[in-house]
Amino acid sequence: MTSTDTAADGVASFPAAGERACTIQTTVNGVRVERALDPRMTLVEFLREDLELTGTKVSCGLQVCGVCTVLVDDQPVSSCTYLAADVDGRAVRTVEGLAREGALNGLQRSFAEEFALQCGFCTPGFLMMATALLERDPDPTEETIREYLDGNFCRCTGYQPIVAAVRRAAARKAGEAGGEPS
Amino acid sequence: MSGTRETAGRSVQRPDFMAKLTGAAQYTVDIGMPGMAHAKILRSDRAHARIVSIDRTAALDAPGVVGVITAADLGGLFPRFGHIVPDHSILAEEKVRYYGEPVAIVVAQSAWAAADALELVRVTYADLPDVLDVAAALAPHAPLVHEHTYGGTADESFRVLTGAEQERASSNLAHEVVLEWGDPDAALAGAATVHTTSVTFPMLYAYAMEPYNAVASYTGDLHVISTAQHPFMVRDDLARVFGLPLSKVRVTSPFVGGGYGSKSYTKVEPLAAIASWAVGRPVKLVLDVEESIYTTRVDSAEVTMTTGVDSSGRILARVADMVMDSGAYADNSPLVLAKAVNRCFGPYRVPNLRVRGRSVYTNTSPASSYRGFGAPQGNLAGETNLDQIAERIGMDPKEIRLRNVVGPGEELLPGKRGLDADLAADLEMLVDSLRGARSEDPHTGIGFGMSVSDAGAFPVSTAQVRVHVDGSVTALSGSTEMGQGSRSVLGQIVAEELGVEHSRVTVLQSDTGTTPYERTTGASRTTVLVGLAIQRACADARAKLREMAAELLGTPIEAITDVAGGVRTDEGKELGFADIVRGWFGSNAGEVTGVGLVRRDGVTQKMPPFWEVGVSGVEVRVDVETGVVDVEQLVTVADVGFAINPAAVEAQDLGAATQGLGAALFEELVYDGAQLANANVVDYRVPRMSDVPRRIDLMLAERGDGIGPYGAKGSGEGALNPIGAATLAAVARAVGRWPDRLPLTPERVWRLSCEVAPSQPAHTAPDYDGSTADAISDGTQT
Ligand code: FES
Numbered sequence A: 001m002t003s004t005d006t007a008a009d010g011v012a013s014f015p016a017a018g019e020r021a022c023t024i025q026t027t028v029n030g031v032r033v034e035r036a037l038d039p040r041m042t043l044v045e046f047l048r049e050d051l052e053l054t055g056t057k058v059s060c061g062l063q064v065c066g067v068c069t070v071l072v073d074d075q076p077v078s079s080c081t082y083l084a085a086d087v088d089g090r091a092v093r094t095v096e097g098l099a100r101e102g103a104l105n106g107l108q109r110s111f112a113e114e115f116a117l118q119c120g121f122c123t124p125g126f127l128m129m130a131t132a133l134l135e136r137d138p139d140p141t142e143e144t145i146r147e148y149l150d151g152n153f154c155r156c157t158g159y160q161p162i163v164a165a166v167r168r169a170a171a172r173k174a175g176e177a178g179g180e181p182s
Numbered sequence B: 001m002s003g004t005r006e007t008a009g010r011s012v013q014r015p016d017f018m019a020k021l022t023g024a025a026q027y028t029v030d031i032g033m034p035g036m037a038h039a040k041i042l043r044s045d046r047a048h049a050r051i052v053s054i055d056r057t058a059a060l061d062a063p064g065v066v067g068v069i070t071a072a073d074l075g076g077l078f079p080r081f082g083h084i085v086p087d088h089s090i091l092a093e094e095k096v097r098y099y100g101e102p103v104a105i106v107v108a109q110s111a112w113a114a115a116d117a118l119e120l121v122r123v124t125y126a127d128l129p130d131v132l133d134v135a136a137a138l139a140p141h142a143p144l145v146h147e148h149t150y151g152g153t154a155d156e157s158f159r160v161l162t163g164a165e166q167e168r169a170s171s172n173l174a175h176e177v178v179l180e181w182g183d184p185d186a187a188l189a190g191a192a193t194v195h196t197t198s199v200t201f202p203m204l205y206a207y208a209m210e211p212y213n214a215v216a217s218y219t220g221d222l223h224v225i226s227t228a229q230h231p232f233m234v235r236d237d238l239a240r241v242f243g244l245p246l247s248k249v250r251v252t253s254p255f256v257g258g259g260y261g262s263k264s265y266t267k268v269e270p271l272a273a274i275a276s277w278a279v280g281r282p283v284k285l286v287l288d289v290e291e292s293i294y295t296t297r298v299d300s301a302e303v304t305m306t307t308g309v310d311s312s313g314r315i316l317a318r319v320a321d322m323v324m325d326s327g328a329y330a331d332n333s334p335l336v337l338a339k340a341v342n343r344c345f346g347p348y349r350v351p352n353l354r355v356r357g358r359s360v361y362t363n364t365s366p367a368s369s370y371r372g373f374g375a376p377q378g379n380l381a382g383e384t385n386l387d388q389i390a391e392r393i394g395m396d397p398k399e400i401r402l403r404n405v406v407g408p409g410e411e412l413l414p415g416k417r418g419l420d421a422d423l424a425a426d427l428e429m430l431v432d433s434l435r436g437a438r439s440e441d442p443h444t445g446i447g448f449g450m451s452v453s454d455a456g457a458f459p460v461s462t463a464q465v466r467v468h469v470d471g472s473v474t475a476l477s478g479s480t481e482m483g484q485g486s487r488s489v490l491g492q493i494v495a496e497e498l499g500v501e502h503s504r505v506t507v508l509q510s511d512t513g514t515t516p517y518e519r520t521t522g523a524s525r526t527t528v529l530v531g532l533a534i535q536r537a538c539a540d541a542r543a544k545l546r547e548m549a550a551e552l553l554g555t556p557i558e559a560i561t562d563v564a565g566g567v568r569t570d571e572g573k574e575l576g577f578a579d580i581v582r583g584w585f586g587s588n589a590g591e592v593t594g595v596g597l598v599r600r601d602g603v604t605q606k607m608p609p610f611w612e613v614g615v616s617g618v619e620v621r622v623d624v625e626t627g628v629v630d631v632e633q634l635v636t637v638a639d640v641g642f643a644i645n646p647a648a649v650e651a652q653d654l655g656a657a658t659q660g661l662g663a664a665l666f667e668e669l670v671y672d673g674a675q676l677a678n679a680n681v682v683d684y685r686v687p688r689m690s691d692v693p694r695r696i697d698l699m700l701a702e703r704g705d706g707i708g709p710y711g712a713k714g715s716g717e718g719a720l721n722p723i724g725a726a727t728l729a730a731v732a733r734a735v736g737r738w739p740d741r742l743p744l745t746p747e748r749v750w751r752l753s754c755e756v757a758p759s760q761p762a763h764t765a766p767d768y769d770g771s772t773a774d775a776i777s778d779g780t781q782t
């Protein structure tokens, strides 16, 4: 990261709102991106406003509801409170990166089959959190799913269909690995 | 129900899922307009105060600021909105009525610049005495939230529904409804047992995850894209503000990130619209969650219900009094109140009745519609009271309900549609499931209840279907897709009626500029009323296509009958829709439009269009050490007549019941002085994944008894309505004492279990059974 501002300059030279005082290099859904941005900018602002990746949503803005979850170097983070400057040199994955060539991936298909969404506003966050879970634990128990996804809110579904979707996705993956048709 | 149906009745995958799963779905918050500026709202930091002056000089000089708008700038506009009482100032005029009320709009190049400049607007207030709760508001000589009345009721049909009277400016009473028949006082005097229950229903926030937001462009005519559930109602309010013909006001609702009633009627649209009008550019306004809570909350209620029964448990009379805290502006609270009044006494035969309901203005954030529409508030009192009376006379809570429940076809409200449901059968299904899976743990309890709601709202609905030259179909409806799945269900009806594949049908919705009129998306009406309009539009398209086919083939029209995707002649010649459209227009061009209209006529003459049923129950386990309540089991019965998409119906019921559990166990907005102590979703706790019941049984009861397509009735609210009382009763049976308010937080439940006197053993029977169990101690007066 480069910055035009240095500690020695003190408060007086703190960049004005909107001044793109630092430059980052990152990879977003496999695409390399280099941008100058305001160091105050959050990751979700960078994704939604600069890159027009509006799939990632904001609700609470306080790091509690999980709708803004994206993966930074495979770790789930709340992009509403994560500074965009901090993805410098890292790889970001968002909901837009899940489908391959227009086809839903196994997790997305499982969400559809289990009716694990209604309004869909929480869905990008759940998909990214569940992606992180399944990458760590390809066969999570119901308890593990509930624990891992407890920080993601959904007001529409009553959650059980989401639990079922994650289990179905795990089973589907196991089936694919075992050579069975999914 | 019918094996002959191709698409209706199947859990087909919803067509909106693809966009929602890939991040491609557009919500209002994702939409911009060229040249757009951004608005932030300066809000009142006190509950009740006169605005002495507003100094915006410094703000106007701040970098990036385009304009600062106050009520003083609205000359020539109608500065208020409100579909029942037009009392709601867009920006506070002369005085502020609640903490959080919009006072000024700052418009700037970026949302950041607008937020920074907000702090530079200086408002000088002179404090006024305030009324922060209903007791203060109703006290003699209380300060008035509104000193004067407002012009005529804006919504004609509201008068038809409730006989609304105008408010008086002599008090803080926003609205009063009295419903009465028979002689309840005499009947109570002659009753074998009379029992009174008082309960408090908490102040809630619906928390749709997409906060209120809108983008508006005023260029002589007005286009607003917003999170509105009812874009046509919002259009009417905006047309009045600007004095524009309806044709010049376009309100578009793309995908809505949750509504649950909280996005019905006008919210932030006038703010964005006047900002655009003032600065001459499109303006976007996005609220955060705290601002959204201060925009619309749910009416809290204090309800007292008295019931008299004879020695066999038959209800002789019910008398209820309810007071709702409706906040600083009426919004939809008068209607919520009217509904709470006629929903509080339950689906029972009540030969003598008197319910008095009052909606009260206070200096708190304005309340309006919420899923269930008054039913959750009223049902809590009615069902709890019935459970307690059953216990007093030693009767099974299922039995007392069966003894009094209104039967199919029977009238519940004088002059209204007879009940189009078999509640006794539903209740048997529910209780069998609940008791069948009963745990033996002494610290568990079950509770269940029923509700019926006069649903569907006023039956005005229109729809169009366009049959294209390739035989595919586009259906147009003004109804909003906010998660409930109407896009799928309406498409399934089109597919069924025209005999085309569901995948070849597209449904476009909720744009007052391009889709036909729809009164509202609420009261669980879409499947029934829009469904009927869609069916009629399909029939109209088919009639036109038959005529065209007759002309093309030179056959008499009588010789032509409908088949899937086309027509057939007496001689067996078949023409598909594509052949007809192409042949009639004489080229590979053209389309045929069918129109469907629904009004108060025919099957929708009698009000309500249908009764929405709620039959739900829970089993809870209470940790007596901590007071934590776990929901072990949730059971719902969806009495929907016919489920056009069964998986979608179950999804609605689980979602609704889960919201009900939120209000029952966790959710409550708490005022600490002028402002809320928990206007965020850290402190306002909503249900999480770990709260989900371990056992869930969602049942369907399909008896084809609705007036909607294929016998359908609506759903989406019903399962929520009885959850409060069911949970309260279950906790009472687990701890041996009746709570008198929701939510049942660990602290409240722990205190409750500590209050059980040592001489009075905690109730230990796993289920209430009057013949063996001790009565649960009951703090209420009898
Ligand atoms: S919006 Fe980021 S956690 Fe809620």
Ligand code: FES
Binding pocket: A116, A117, A118, A119, A120, A121, A122, A123, A153, A154, A155, A156, A157, B209, B257, B258, B483
């Ligand atoms: S699907 Fe609406 S919030 Fe989860």
